[in-house]
Amino acid sequence: MGLLTPLKNMFSDNSKIIKGSDASAVQAWMIERLAKQLKKDVTDIDPARPFEEYGLDSMFAVQVTAELEKVVEMRLSPALLFENTCIDDVAKVISNSAAENEQQEVDHEPS
């Protein structure tokens, strides 16, 4: 079994997941990610402060959106961080979208 473990790991993704509908969890992840990027403490990040005031560039916005997609397991617009100016707005959009997706899945079932 020991020999097979590395092979097994190649086919097993263990990345962290949070629920898109949980706005506060999305907010916490975003705060942590921004703090990491800016090399600051999480307490220094204000979720209501516009991204541009932190001096974040478009490359970072695209990169974070791609990472966030995998964390919330949802497809996100590549323009998410351009169309929503702060962490609070992003978390709100994602939780609304997650709720909508759940509703659509219910609606799509034949009855």
Add this chain to the structure above:
Amino acid sequence: MSQANIPIYADDNYKQLVSRIEDLKDERLGKAIPKELYKKNTFKSLVGFFASYALYLGSIVAIAFSPHWTVTIVCLIAAGLGAWGLHCIAHDCGHGSLSNNRSLNMIVGHLSLIPLLYPFHAWRHVHNMHHGATNNLEMDTDWRPISKDIYNRMAFWDRTEYLFNRSIGFWAGTLQYWWKSGFRPSFFPQKKARNEVRRSILFVVIVGVIIFSTLGYYTGIKGILLYFILPLLSTHIWFSVVTLMHHTAEDLPFLEKENWSLNGSRILLTTDYLYPKWILWFTHNITIHAAHHVSPTIPYFNLPKAQEALKEAYPGMIREKKFSFKILWGIVTKCHFYDPQTGYYLSAKEAKKADGTTQTQSV
């Protein structure tokens, strides 16, 4: 209806389409299709699977005994039709409409995609993305056009690839799709999907090695080309033509997200194509497509009846056309770029002219 995002030169047809899409936002379209049409019949579906495999393999054997290159070409087209039919069976497997048994769907799906060397789960997941964002200008995964403005800012290679695939190289468009979505687990947001994709890739790599080494050993490079690569390319021609024509037409736009709705996209942003009956049979009704978008779990053999039910419930909403090369020609010569001013398309020539006009104006 909000008019804020309607393109400034949108015509009445465009406005009517957006208005209808908005009206259908909360409509439960699937209800119009009788319940019995959702019923699966694994035996019936498997008949399609075996028929398509027989056509594919039979055509390859015929290539081996072909007396003349013209016969070889006909056999290659037939092999492509066989493998395209198999793709259509995999399509049903991906939507779970071949059987209620998930493992059987998965096994038949993997086997059906061998001629294309397409990892089944990768195809399944990227196809679901397409269903969730059909003709959404920002999120669709299939044949999504971009504006000339975005194109101008792309790298040279990306520009070449984009324009080639939408014009003279349209027949190879799905090759690019295969390469970009089939072997890249990180393409998929869900962890479960990424793990499934990795397993499908492993399957394809093992099968690919077996096919290439066996063919190479017994038939050499020529055999690999003639019995596998050329049939694969022929399949991609079918794959590209059919998928391009489903949702692209001079008068069928991709929409900005504000004008788009999932339900509306299911019925209004698709063209159903009527092919000769024998082609419809071998392609497992894939071109009866709006009904499939409304309810992807309907097995292929029930799609004609489902289409009739939808036509009755939503008169005038199903776009149905007889396939013609003229329509295909129109698409590959005119539908190159998204035109933000009309909401439809610009050809490369028109876009170049518009670029020139903008530059002159800005001087």
